Amino acid sequence: MRQGIKIGLIGGIIEVLLALVGMVEAFSQRYIISDVISMGQTLLLVVAMFTGYLAAKRTNRSEPLWVLANSLISGLIIGGLLSLLVILGSMVRLRAVFINASPDLFKLLTFNQGIGTGILLLLIFGTLSSSLSGLLFLSPSLLRGVLIRSLAGVAMAGLLQDLLRAIFAPWGPIAEINQWFFPINGLTVQGAVSLFILIAAISYFWRKSGSKMKTSLRRLPPTNQRVLRITSSFLLAVILLALPQILGLFLSEVLTIVGLFVLLGLGLNIVVGFAGLLDLGYVAFFAIGAYTVAVLTSPELGFLNLSFWGALPFAIVAGVVSGILLGIPVLKMRGDYLAIATLGFGEIIRILVLSDFLRPWLGGAQGIAKIPRPSIGSVEFATPQQIYYLILAGCLLAGFISWRLRDSRLGRAWMAVREDEDVAQAMGINLVAAKLLAFATGAGFSALSGAIFASKLGSVYPHSFSVMISINILCLIIVGGMGSIPGVIVGAIALVGLPELLREFAEYRLLVYGAALVAMMILRPEGLWPEAKRRQELHREEAPEIESASGAASGK
Amino acid sequence: MNGVARIGVPMKQLACVVMVLIMVLGLGVASAPAASPAKPKSSFEYEDRIGVVKIKPGGPIHIACWFAVAGSEATLGIDSKRGVEIAIEDRGGKLLGFPIKLTVEDTGCNPEGGQAAATKIASDPTIVAAIGSTCSSEARPGAPILWRAGIVTVSPSNTAPELTSPKRGPEYAGYLRTAHNDKVQGAVAAEFARKKLAVKRTATIHDGSPYSEQLQAVFVATFKRLGGIITSQEAVAPTDTDMRPVLTKIATGRPEFIYYPVFIAVGGHITRQVKEVAGLERVYLMGADGMFSPDFYKAAGEAAIGMFHSSPDFSAFAGGYRSFLEKHQKKYGGKPLSVFHAHAYDATMIIFAAIEKVAKKAPDGTLYIGRQALRDALYATKGFKGLTGTLTCDAYGDCADPRIAVYQTTADNVKKLVMPDKPFWKPY
Amino acid sequence: MRQRWEESIKVTDILMWLIGAAILALIVSGSIATLAAGRYTSRHWFDFIIFGLAQGSIYALIAMGYTMVYGTLRMINFAHGEVFMSGPYTAYFVAASLNNSGFLDRQPIVSLLIVFIVSMATSTLIAVLLERVAYRPLRNAPRLVPLITAIGASFFLQYTFRGLYGSGFQAYPTVKILESPMVIGGFRILKFQAVVIGAAAFLMISLYTFIQRTRVGKAIRAVSEDKEVATLMGINIDRMIVTTFVIGGMAAGAAGVLYALMFKQVHFFMGFVPGIKAFTAAVLGGIGNIPGAMLGGIFLGLVESVGPSLFLDGLGIVAPYQLKDAIAFTLLVLVLIFRPTGILGERLAIKKA
Structure with missing residues (x-):
């Protein structure tokens, strides 16, 4: 009972917040299902259902009545809090403070029915949605899983409708089918129903026999397994090569952005993930790579007018050298001292390229434009579909180097430094060399990424190299799973690719991004695809002392 | 358990899924004719050099915005977005009987954001035309991408000269703007200082944004040409708040005039803090249109009294502008956030006018819009009565009515938070 | 092997000192050139110092929150800048209504007090919520994980x-x-x-006395020295951690109103830059050390105000104030080269940081 009230209150406050920050209203014109349910309503519904589910989950399962009662109460409280907001809004001019408490919002919240009926409807909405999810919780796990998946699937399809439309546009017949699902704004009712059935069927099939398929695969004789592995990696290679042709223009663009961040992430992964050196100024090397290419190639400044390939080695060398140069003064710093010194380095580079003082050489606030695109023979890497291959090559190279380094002598030295600097030193590891090599390798990858970035954009501006980039890269390697190479890719897809896909939700993108970061870290502190060793560590010591061996990146 | 049974179970399930799939596809195909009529049988033909957007009866005319609606320059982008939304509302949400659909992509005021947003728009073949970008740095990589896809774009707030310069290259052929060029504005400010106020010693401050840096560069060049002396050219960061040190440095040069074409936040700080620095109590202050907004009076307070702004000539912002402001107040509960809402309104309206000019309806009700034709119609815009003046597009896409005037702020302006509406000085 | 290692340490040490010496030489020669040029009078220098002190004391107040949280949790509370923003932004609405009703002009002191209380209360509430939602579930996670939730919380709060x-x-x-x-x-x-x-000086001194003299202050210090021992002594660690967030939030809320008095403008992004500056100040002074945070804040404020004119003007560098953050960070690196744990860094820090 108390749990129901408590969770209901939290859920209700979240709903009120969603309404007040303007998300409900902003998404009220975009439909999940045409003219039936808008994204704003879906948002309220999802939170209410989730609250009801949580309230049910916190109750003793053997007493189904209590479970239902709890979820019902939580829903009632949600409805009540929203009604309170409506009443308050009708009495005082909330808009003087809360800019989004507009008449339209209250119209939406009261289902366009005036206050009295509106509040009744709100209460019904709250109780109905949360007790539904209470029922869902009580239903057998197979049914529950299938239902949840199908509901989520329909909601996702509605959310990504523009994207699906864009992807399928060039594919004649598929585009027609897609058009049937999403004619203008949202799914059609028939479309939603058939999508629901479709997902339900697939997930039913998967739940029933997915694990069996896995075990039967595992039981295949070794030779067959090898054949399978080779075929699947061959398939993977083919898919990787064909990807931009399949995905079309925009998704290829997203892929290239993700690719650049994978490259950056692989570099920072060596510095932070392998060697445990917390670097918050990693964007500096990205900037150095980009500006080296820009200065050497752009006819606007007219120094050398090299081609991209001519400038690329200089960019990487510049990155590596500056990595070492930065590394030397910070050799003795640890943990957060290192973090802030590197952050400072990143800012210094950005300020210098922006400055009027260095304007004749670096372009100042106007940046450097007219950077030529790379070309091989007469083939120019101009569109995202072409640049993709360049970035893919870079990522494969960086991934290969990281993978070889990780298991090398140097890699083990890095891990030792990460776990405990003092012990590593006592074991005879050359700290200076290990640290400087980590900085240099990471900086090299970053400069490579920057060089491709500059020629992809055709222009560089100081504003592209803010501290937020460093922070974003750090987030992606930790969300992916620190020290894990596939984790970098997963992290880049989650933190760079997804927000890029949801560009039209711009105003609320960062809000959701922030909330998602917090949630992800609380639910999966080891990351989405952790390194095998680290996963063991985390799960072995569920509640260790604070400064356990996992002190990691800040070197304890 | 034997092998046959193990394989057998999944097979059954698989069959189920296949069945369902077939059913769904069948449903789709069955209702497809309703959604997609067969090719028009009549002899209707519509040709265009690059491509044609076909809009089925009832389908939307899809317009995309690429604005900086998140991040540090969000006010600029949101301001423009509202201008577009009001324009669509003024048309009743419909054009030629077709509903208008608006998609807004965020650009974040940086080139990579501009490139991504432009690519997203370019990949959607239903989009007829685009409005944007917010910042000039976004348009540099973005506009060519859109034009490669045959999408013409009109920017309400790019002011960088090179975007409409004769040297810009053919990849910018689909780019136009309703915002005025920085070259005009910077020069007007310098002429005003030198000719009208007859000052000799001037200091400038910019905030490191391409807009601000460009304006002060044009100002300095013109001012020197007119025989003035620049005592110092300073720069601050857009996130700086304490301007007193840099102003103290400026004070050592004993200028009579300070020109700071920056945005509202920095402008507010400078205006307030100038009065607090010894030696600068009596200098003339002048800003540009980036802070010509009621919000600036909030930021600067009474310190703004007497200062000058260069901005589009508001006497041309005819009666329509007042009703625009009323609609804005009603819809968004406040005054416009920045300066380019009216330009965005006009950008939207010239696109609508051009669509109306080139669109053709087939006998079956399908609307045909030629991309090249739309681009040409936009470039042919002439004498269009907009909110910001009479718009005429030149051969390089400059559509603004570039009449820049100088305004002086009075005590009454600050008190009521309204911009001066009568120019103090005009160069023409 | 050992000998080779010692040699390499020497080479990099020499390089490091060379870098440090080069920075120092630049600063000294710049200062001499500026002073020799005689562009600035003593009045100008006095003004620069006052401006720097005012800005620096705000940094110092925010930095105290960073440092205290670091002391107890050993984590960078990246969202502290947003704690700082939430207070004055909310209190603005109170200040505006006081002003509209004319109360502000009639009773300025009382009004200011009300504004201070609202701001401090809001910041404290946000700080406590932050701890509860984003940090407490991760008390035992690897150290970088709470840093990421802090970054996430920072975005979330801003938007x-x-x-x-x-x-x-x-x-x-x-x-x-x-x-x-x-x-x-x-x-x-x-x-x-x-x-x-x-006001900043008063707040800092009273906070410092609180930490040094009272029982709660001693308990907090005990927690930051050694959590296990503190538990054994019967100290409720959770409560002490919340207390540090409360104190940090209050200091940030007060700093916010002072900031608003000085700069007038408040907006959702206002916490980000002061947050990073205050973090820098805390590290500069020696993170975890309260007097260090104060010193670091004031040092940073002074460098930002005096530095560009003093160091760069004489070298003929145009628009020196654009480079003020670069100067601040260069000086930070310089300080850390010679004192790797900050100006007043605890010797313990080597073990703990």
């Missing part, structure tokens, strides 16, 4: 406040009694600068 109060900014009303300048010994100083410096 939530933006959604609530709008993306534009608001401007605090002017408090008339604080506007005019006063003259002390021939030097002019603005009243509100004096108030900002005075």
Whole structure:
């Protein structure tokens, strides 16, 4: 009972917040299902259902009545809090403070029915949605899983409708089918129903026999397994090569952005993930790579007018050298001292390229434009579909180097430094060399990424190299799973690719991004695809002392 | 358990899924004719050099915005977005009987954001035309991408000269703007200082944004040409708040005039803090249109009294502008956030006018819009009565009515938070 | 092997000192050139110092929150800048309504007190919520994990406040009694600068006394020295951690109002840059060390104000104030080269940091 009230209150406050920050209203014109349910309503519904589910989950399962009662109460409280907001809004001019408490919002919240009926409807909405999810919780796990998946699937399809439309546009017949699902704004009712059935069927099939398929695969004789592995990696290679042709223009663009961040992430992964050196100024090397290419190639400044390939080695060398140069003064710093010194380095580079003082050489606030695109023979890497291959090559190279380094002598030295600097030193590891090599390798990858970035954009501006980039890269390697190479890719897809896909939700993108970061870290502190060793560590010591061996990146 | 049974179970399930799939596809195909009529049988033909957007009866005319609606320059982008939304509302949400659909992509005021947003728009073949970008740095990589896809774009707030310069290259052929060029504005400010106020010693401050840096560069060049002396050219960061040190440095040069074409936040700080620095109590202050907004009076307070702004000539912002402001107040509960809402309104309206000019309806009700034709119609815009003046597009896409005037702020302006509406000085 | 390692340490050490010496030489020669040029009078220098002190004391107040949280949790509370933003942004609405009703002009001191209380309460609430939602579930996670939740929380708070109060900014009303300048010994100083410096000094001293003298303060120090021993001594660790967040939040809320008095504008993004600066200040002074945070904050404020004119003007570098953050960070690196744990860094820090 108390749990129901408590969770209901939290859920209700979240709903009120969603309404007040303007998300409900902003998404009220975009439909999940045409003219039936808008994204704003879906948002309220999802939170209410989730609250009801949580309230049910916190109750003793053997007493189904209590479970239902709890979820019902939580829903009632949600409805009540929203009604309170409506009443308050009708009495005082909330808009003087809360800019989004507009008449339209209250119209939406009261289902366009005036206050009295509106509040009744709100209460019904709250109780109905949360007790539904209470029922869902009580239903057998197979049914529950299938239902949840199908509901989520329909909601996702509605959310990504523009994207699906864009992807399928060039594919004649598929585009027609897609058009049937999403004619203008949202799914059609028939479309939603058939999508629901479709997902339900697939997930039913998967739940029933997915694990069996896995075990039967595992039981295949070794030779067959090898054949399978080779075929699947061959398939993977083919898919990787064909990807931009399949995905079309925009998704290829997203892929290239993700690719650049994978490259950056692989570099920072060596510095932070392998060697445990917390670097918050990693964007500096990205900037150095980009500006080296820009200065050497752009006819606007007219120094050398090299081609991209001519400038690329200089960019990487510049990155590596500056990595070492930065590394030397910070050799003795640890943990957060290192973090802030590197952050400072990143800012210094950005300020210098922006400055009027260095304007004749670096372009100042106007940046450097007219950077030529790379070309091989007469083939120019101009569109995202072409640049993709360049970035893919870079990522494969960086991934290969990281993978070889990780298991090398140097890699083990890095891990030792990460776990405990003092012990590593006592074991005879050359700290200076290990640290400087980590900085240099990471900086090299970053400069490579920057060089491709500059020629992809055709222009560089100081504003592209803010501290937020460093922070974003750090987030992606930790969300992916620190020290894990596939984790970098997963992290880049989650933190760079997804927000890029949801560009039209711009105003609320960062809000959701922030909330998602917090949630992800609380639910999966080891990351989405952790390194095998680290996963063991985390799960072995569920509640260790604070400064356990996992002190990691800040070197304890 | 034997092998046959193990394989057998999944097979059954698989069959189920296949069945369902077939059913769904069948449903789709069955209702497809309703959604997609067969090719028009009549002899209707519509040709265009690059491509044609076909809009089925009832389908939307899809317009995309690429604005900086998140991040540090969000006010600029949101301001423009509202201008577009009001324009669509003024048309009743419909054009030629077709509903208008608006998609807004965020650009974040940086080139990579501009490139991504432009690519997203370019990949959607239903989009007829685009409005944007917010910042000039976004348009540099973005506009060519859109034009490669045959999408013409009109920017309400790019002011960088090179975007409409004769040297810009053919990849910018689909780019136009309703915002005025920085070259005009910077020069007007310098002429005003030198000719009208007859000052000799001037200091400038910019905030490191391409807009601000460009304006002060044009100002300095013109001012020197007119025989003035620049005592110092300073720069601050857009996130700086304490301007007193840099102003103290400026004070050592004993200028009579300070020109700071920056945005509202920095402008507010400078205006307030100038009065607090010894030696600068009596200098003339002048800003540009980036802070010509009621919000600036909030930021600067009474310190703004007497200062000058260069901005589009508001006497041309005819009666329509007042009703625009009323609609804005009603819809968004406040005054416009920045300066380019009216330009965005006009950008939207010239696109609508051009669509109306080139669109053709087939006998079956399908609307045909030629991309090249739309681009040409936009470039042919002439004498269009907009909110910001009479718009005429030149051969390089400059559509603004570039009449820049100088305004002086009075005590009454600050008190009521309204911009001066009568120019103090005009160069023409 | 061992010998080779020692040699390489020497080479990099020499390089490091060379870098440090080069920076120092640049600074000294710049300063001499500037002073020789005689462009600035002693009055100018006095003004620079006052401006720097006022800005620096705000940094110092925010830095205290960073340092205290670091002391107890050993984590960078990256969202502290947003704690700082939430207070004055919320209190703005109170200040505006006080101003509209004319109460602010009639009772300026009372009004200011009300604004301070609202701001401090809001910041404290946000800080406590932050601890509860984003940090407490991760008490035992690897150290970088709470840093990421802190970054996430920082975005979330920024954009939530933006959604609530709008993306534009608001401007605090002017408090008339604080506007005019006063003259002390021939030097002019603005009243509100004096108030900002005075209030910040008062707050910092009282906080420091609180930590040093009271039982709660001692308990907090015990927790930051050694959590296990503190538990054995019967100290409730959770409660002490919340207390540090409360104190940090209060200091940030107060700093926010002082900031608003000095700069007037408040908006959703206002916490980000001061947050990073304060973090820098805390590290500069030696993170975890309260007097260090104060010293670091004031040092940073002074460098930002005096530095560009003193170091760069003489070298003929144009627009030196654009480079002020670069100077601040260069000096930070310089300090850390010679004192890797900050100006007042605890010797313990080597073991703990």
